[in-house]
Amino acid sequence: MxxxxxxxxxxxxxxxxxxxxxxxxxxxVLPTCAFICQDSTIRFQERANREYDYVAExxxxxxxxxxxxNEEGGTPSEQQDVRFKYLPENFKVSSNLDFLQPGxxxxxxxxxxxxxxxxxxxxxxxxxxxxNEFTFVVVGPQGLGKTTGYMLPLVNKLVELRExxxxxxxxxxxxxxxxxxxxxxxxxxxxxxYSHGTSLNKCYPTKEDLQSSLSSSNxxxxxxxxxxxxLVDTIHKLQMPLNRLKFLIIxxxxxxxxDSEFMRQLNVIKEILRKRESQPTIxxxxxxxxxxxxxxxxFMLEFANTKVARLVAPPMMEDISVAVLPVILLPCGKL
Numbered sequence: 001m002x003x004x005x006x007x008x009x010x011x012x013x014x015x016x017x018x019x020x021x022x023x024x025x026x027x028x029v030l031p032t033c034a035f036i037c038q039d040s041t042i043r044f045q046e047r048a049n050r051e052y053d054y055v056a057e058x059x060x061x062x063x064x065x066x067x068x069x070n071e072e073g074g075t076p077s078e079q080q081d082v083r084f085k086y087l088p089e090n091f092k093v094s095s096n097l098d099f100l101q102p103g104x105x106x107x108x109x110x111x112x113x114x115x116x117x118x119x120x121x122x123x124x125x126x127x128x129x130x131x132n133e134f135t136f137v138v139v140g141p142q143g144l145g146k147t148t149g150y151m152l153p154l155v156n157k158l159v160e161l162r163e164x165x166x167x168x169x170x171x172x173x174x175x176x177x178x179x180x181x182x183x184x185x186x187x188x189x190x191x192x193x194y195s196h197g198t199s200l201n202k203c204y205p206t207k208e209d210l211q212s213s214l215s216s217s218n219x220x221x222x223x224x225x226x227x228x229x230x231l232v233d234t235i236h237k238l239q240m241p242l243n244r245l246k247f248l249i250i251x252x253x254x255x256x257x258x259d260s261e262f263m264r265q266l267n268v269i270k271e272i273l274r275k276r277e278s279q280p281t282i283x284x285x286x287x288x289x290x291x292x293x294x295x296x297x298x299f300m301l302e303f304a305n306t307k308v309a310r311l312v313a314p315p316m317m318e319d320i321s322v323a324v325l326p327v328i329l330l331p332c333g334k335l
Contacts, residue, residue: 081121081313082121082122082125082311082312082313083310083311083312083313083314084125084309084310084311084312085309085310086307086308086309086310087125087309088129088132088134088309091128092128093124093125093128094119094123094124094127094128094131095119095124096119097116097119097152099127099131099153099156100152100156101156101159101160103159103197103198104152104155104156104159104194104195104198106197107193107194107195107196107197108194110196116148116152120144120145120149121313122138122140122144122145122146122149122311122313123145123148123149123152125138125149125311126138126146126149126150126153126311127149127152127153129283129309130150130153130154130157130247130281130283131153131156131157133246133247133281134281134309135281135282135283135304135306135307135308135309136283136284136308136309136310136311137253137283137284137285137286137300137308137309137310137311138150138283138284138285138286138311138312138313139254139286139287139288139310139311139312139313140287140288140311140312140313140314141287141288141313142287144313146285147186147187147190147251147285148190150249150283150285151187151190151191151194152194154174154247154249155191155194155195155198155200155223156194157246157247158173158174158195158200158222158223159195159198159199159200161173161222161246162199162200162222165244165246166220169220169241169244170220170240170241171220171221171240171241171242171243171244171245172203172221172222172223172224172240172242172244172245173222173223173244173245173246173247174222174223174224174245174246174247174248174249175223175224175225175226175231175245175247175248175249175280176223176224176225176226176249176251177226177227177228177231177248177249177250177251177266177269178225178226178227178228178251178252179227179228179251179252179255179262180227180252181227183251183252184204184225184226184227187225187251188204188225191223191225195223200222200223201219201220201221201222201223202221202222202223202224202225203219203221203223203224203225204224204225204226205224205226205230205231205234206226206230207230207233210230210233210234210237227265228262228265228266228268228269229265231269232265232268232269232272235272241276242272242273242276242278242280243276243277243278245273245278245280246280246281247280247281247282247283248273248280248281248282248283249282249283249285250266250282250283250284250285250303251285252285252286252287253284253285253286253295253300254286254287254288254289254293254294254295255295256295256296256299256300257293257294257295257296258296258299263296263299266299266303267299270302270303279305282303282304282308284300284304284308288312288314
């Protein structure tokens with residue numbers, strides 16, 4: 001029986017350039033099933049370490065759920081796959097966080113509740129597009145990690161750009177436009193967490209701020225997040241230059257339906273950018289909705305004024321491979 005197997009000894013002669021010697025290797029033969037299980041476990045751990053070990057604490061925390069699993073109160077959706085269109089040539093997904101600078105990567109380990117040990121599928125597509133400054137739209141259900149998908153590479157990019165673009169700059173490097181106060185609070189929490197300890201100067205203006213000290217401030221902001229109407233007032237009252245603007249993120253873009261208030265506000269921002277000849281990389285972030293509530297795709301293309309890469313993560317798509325989905329046809333319409 002397997003349990004009664006004895007120790008097998010075999011002698012192997014090995015030589016090296018410095019000299020010749022012999023060594024005896026003693027291999028204890030375990031029961032077949034136990035040996036296979038142990039070997040599989042070891043290989044799995046080694047593979048996991050190679051793939052995800054980007055910080056020293058990964059091994060102890062690898063079983064923790066990252067904060068993007070519960071983002072915006074949604075349910076985990078690790079098995080969801082991504083449909084795509086118009087991706088750049090030679091595009092490759094990002095499977096790890098090796099791109100992060102040490103100061104930003106350290107912030108992911110400060111609070112175990114927000115530790116990120118692996119990237120969601122949609123984030124693997126979003127990160128390279130942000131890092132390489134490609135305009136794109138991402139559509140998916142709530143809780144998919146879309147905000148984290150652009151915020152991590154954006155903060156990392158801004159830390160780099162700040163040193164390069166700081167001389168003579170008076171305007172922001174990145175602007176995030178939203179429509180609701182809840183989203184502003186969520187973005188503020190993420191940005192402050194990821195940029196902790198860096199020199200990024202962040203601003204989250206409100207109507208009250210514009211009536212008080214902010215209107216007389218001479219500070220140069222690297223990152224600005226506000227509602228569309230507040231952003232327009234901020235640009236005018238602070239006489240904020242946009243010639244160095246690198247990124248414009250439009251959150252809650254699913255609310256930009258035809259003739260909506262959000263569309264009218266975004267149209268004002270579009271005209272400001274056009275008049276000031278500012279051409280930032282634009283990221284449109286939207287939640288999946290019904291066809292009747294689909295955002296205005298034509299307006300998106302006019303706003304971007306360039307080819308827009310498209311990422312869509314429909315719910316319950318576990319069995320569909322990315323490779324066989326070159327064209328996007330949503331349950332809520334065409335994109």
